[in-house]
Amino acid sequence: MWRGIGILLLMIALSRLGLCSPPFVECGGNMLYNLAESKIERLRSTLDGDDIDAKFVGSSHGWIVVLNRSNHGLLLWNPITQVRINLPSLLTLPDPQINCCGIVSKLILSCSPDQDVDQCRAMMIFGPLDRLAFCQPGRSTHWTPIGHFYWYKNLYWEADDDDEDHARRYADCVYSTTQKLFFCYVMWRLECWDLGDLECPRICWSEIVCYTPGVASEQETMALSFTTASYPNVMIQKFLVVAEEMNQLFLLDRHVCLRMGPDGTYRPLIYFGKYRGWDDHFPHQTFAFDAFKIDYISAKLIKTSMEGSLDGLAMFIGKNHSFAISTPTIHGLEKDCIYFTDTNRHQPPVGSTYGGHDIGIYHYATRTFSDCFYPRNTNKIKKIVPAPIWFTPNESTH
Structure with missing residues (x-):
């Protein structure tokens, strides 16, 4: 078995980018592989004993998303500055007995919260059915689910009655800083979301993506x-x-x-x-x-x-x-x-x-x-x- 190397790091001008694994708790640090320079670097970790059951579930805009599987807590961790920002717990999701089983498929940010906390949004694909939710890091106290949970008759195709409760699984999401919009892929369909208004998340458009072999x-x-x-x-x-x-x-x-x-x-x-x-x-x-x-x-x-x-x-x-x-x-x-x-x-x-x-x-x-x-x-x-x-x-x- 290979030990995880920590963070795969790639040098780009003044910025660094790379590949990472969760922390080595026993040695108190993270190993980072610098892709451009083909060398390994070490960073000191401030994740403590409460995070010993931590799992990395995402990475975005200079932050690692850490899930504590023992208490369903989520946090943003900057391994360079060692700053931590708590996110709402998975327990704030609907049906926690189902959605709090440690499944977070992806979690991304619209920007770094230390650059623009008012405009920062976190979007998460969660649960055994890969559903969608968002929050405002550092401000929100709960996750807000968005998107249709199921396929419905006449909404996306002419479905039979037996197909009406077919769960919609989100596969991926990404944010465009140019357009200030989130894009999500969900079972042969692409959705565009505007989360600028926390009280009124808006889907701009939703279109079928035709299969192209x-x-x-x-x-x-x-x-x-x-x-x-x-x-x-x-x-x-x-x-x-x-x-x-x-x-x-x-x-x-x-x-x-x-x-x-x-x-x-x-x-x-x-x-x-x-x-x-x-x-x-x-x-x-x-x-x-x-x-x-x-x-x-x-x-x-x-x-x-x-x-x-x-x-x-x-x-x-x-x-x-x-x-x-x-x-x-x-x-x-x-x-x-x-x-x-x-x-x-x-x-x-x-x-x-x-x-x-x-x-x-x-x-x-x-x-x-x-x-x-x-x-x-x-x-x-x-x-x-x-x-x-x-x-x-x-x-x-x-």
């Missing part, structure tokens, strides 16, 4: 079953990315093989019997990405497939607030690449030798992968505890 990713999916007769078990994860300099929204499809063999092909699930149980020796692994531009013009959503290029961008996705860098080579990064970490949405079996390991760099032009600190070779994969997460210190911390 990626030719290359479909070929790569079929290649997974080259040595087997069964179709591979694949999960597609959705990520939204905003390139602020271009004022452009992107949608990424991340294709994850749920059981990857050492030869790069899918391994079917095998049941060995009552005493040995299921074969769980093969880890999940990302094997392809598809990228699309998303534009909303004249009240119409336009989705454009990107072939062979990401317009020179470097994109960073995972449990962090997704972002893009327009001039990556200046900062020691590679252009047209997706830097990704494990989201842990596919939880490995208890006692498995893997988990938190799905990390790497995807070269979009050549559709190839390279390592990012940890090896991608399935023969070398080990469980990474805690799982890394991208972290971007804000300028006020320097």
